[in-house]
Amino acid sequence: MAPSSPHIRIGTAAWSIPREYADQFGEGDSVLARYATRFDTVEINSSFYRPHRAATYARWAASVPKDFRFAAKLPQEISHELALRRAGAALDRFLDQVAGLGDRLGCLLLQLPPSQAFSARVAATFFGMLRRRTAVPTTCEPRHASWFTPAADALLKRHVISRAAADPARVPEARVPGGDPTTPYFRWHGSPRIYYSAYEPPALESLAREVLAVAGPRREAWVIFDNTAHGFATRDALQLRALLAPAGAGSRSRAAARR
Numbered sequence: 001m002a003p004s005s006p007h008i009r010i011g012t013a014a015w016s017i018p019r020e021y022a023d024q025f026g027e028g029d030s031v032l033a034r035y036a037t038r039f040d041t042v043e044i045n046s047s048f049y050r051p052h053r054a055a056t057y058a059r060w061a062a063s064v065p066k067d068f069r070f071a072a073k074l075p076q077e078i079s080h081e082l083a084l085r086r087a088g089a090a091l092d093r094f095l096d097q098v099a100g101l102g103d104r105l106g107c108l109l110l111q112l113p114p115s116q117a118f119s120a121r122v123a124a125t126f127f128g129m130l131r132r133r134t135a136v137p138t139t140c141e142p143r144h145a146s147w148f149t150p151a152a153d154a155l156l157k158r159h160v161i162s163r164a165a166a167d168p169a170r171v172p173e174a175r176v177p178g179g180d181p182t183t184p185y186f187r188w189h190g191s192p193r194i195y196y197s198a199y200e201p202p203a204l205e206s207l208a209r210e211v212l213a214v215a216g217p218r219r220e221a222w223v224i225f226d227n228t229a230h231g232f233a234t235r236d237a238l239q240l241r242a243l244l245a246p247a248g249a250g251s252r253s254r255a256a257a258r259r
Contacts, residue, residue: 006215009069009106010223010241011041018231024238029063036064039237041071043109043224048073051093057100069106071139071185071222072098080113084126095133107183107222108138114170118146120155127159137220139164139185148173156180165210167191177214183222184214188236190227198232199225201239208243 015035017025026037035042044060046052060070075094078087098105130138140156141164142148148171156163156179163178164185177184186207190197199207207223215221223240225233 006212006217007220008211008215008223008244009041009220010237010244011039011043011225012233012237013043013045013224013226013228015042016228016231016234018234020231021234021238032060033063036068039241040065040067041069041106041222041224043071043073043226045073045226047094047098048076048079048111051075052097054097054100057098058102061101061104064104068104070101070104071107071109071224072101072105073109073111079110079116083113083116084122087126088129091130091133105136106220107185108134108136109141109164109185110138111141112143112147114143116142117144118142118149118152120151123152123155124159127155127161131159135160137183138162139183139222140179141166141187143170143174145171148178153178167207168194176210181214182219184211184219185222185224186211187224187226190229190232195227195229196232197227198230199227199236204236204240204243208240211244 015032017031017035024038025034028034028037032042075090077090078084078094082090138160139162142152143166146152147163153163160180160182162180162183162185164187165177166174167188168191169175177186188199188207189195191199191203211221211223223237225236227233227236
C-alpha cells in the first residue's frame with residue numbers, strides 16, 4: 001500500500017461465516033481465524049449484552065494477524081441502563097476486560113438508545129471520564145435527533161469522539177460521519193428492513209464514494225455491516241472490499257493473513 005493510500009477497514013458485526021460464502025475464506029483453527037483471512041476488522045457486539053473475561057479477549061486477539069483490529073461495543077449497562085450517568089465503575093470493568101485485546105483493540109463503539117436526547121452536561125461528563133481512562137479511538141452512534149446539531153458535534157470533537165454514520169439514517173445528518181474526523185465510522189444495518197435487507201451494487205458504490213471522501217493516510221476509516229440476520233453482511237462486506245481494494249481498503253490474500 002502506498003504511503004498516501006487511505007486506510008479503510010471493512011468487516012461485519014460478529015464473525016460468523018455463512019455457508020454460501022465459506023469457500024471465500026482461508027483455513028484456520030476457529031471461525032474467527034478463518035474470518036480474519038479475508039477481513040481485517042470485526043465488531044464485537046456480544047460485549048453489549050454480557051461481559052467477557054480478559055482471558056477470552058486475549059484468546060481472540062491471539063487468533064488474528066497483527067494488523068487485525070477489533071471494535072468493542074460498550075455494555076448496555078452503560079448506554080441504556082445508566083444512560084451515561086454514574087457509569088464510572090461499569091466503565092472501569094469494561095475497560096479492564098477489553099484490555100485483554102492488547103494492541104488488537106482498535107476502536108470502542110457506544111450506541112445510544114433512540115430515546116436518549118443530547119445533554120451537554122451528561123455527554124461532557126461521560127466522555128471526559130472516558131478520555132481520562134483511555135485514548136482508544138471511540139465512535140458514538142446516537143439515535144435521537146437532538147444529537148445531530150453543531151453543539152453536539154462540537155462536544156464530540158472536543159473529546160475526540162467520532163459520530164458514526166448509520167444506515168438507515170433516522171435524520172439526514174445521521175447518514176454521514178460527524179464529530180472527530182480522524183476515525184470516520186460507518187455502520188450499515190440493512191435497508192429497508194433493518195438487519196435483514198441486503199445492499200445492492202448501486203448502494204455499495206455510493207458507500208464506497210462516501211468512504212473515500214472521508215478516508216485519508218492519517219485517518220483510519222471503518223465500515224461495519226450489521227445486516228447479519230440472513231448473512232448479507234458478509235456478502236456486502238466482500239463486495240465493498242472488492243470495490244475499494246484499488247484505494248487501499250483492508251483486503252488481504254489468504255497467504256498474507258497467516259501470522
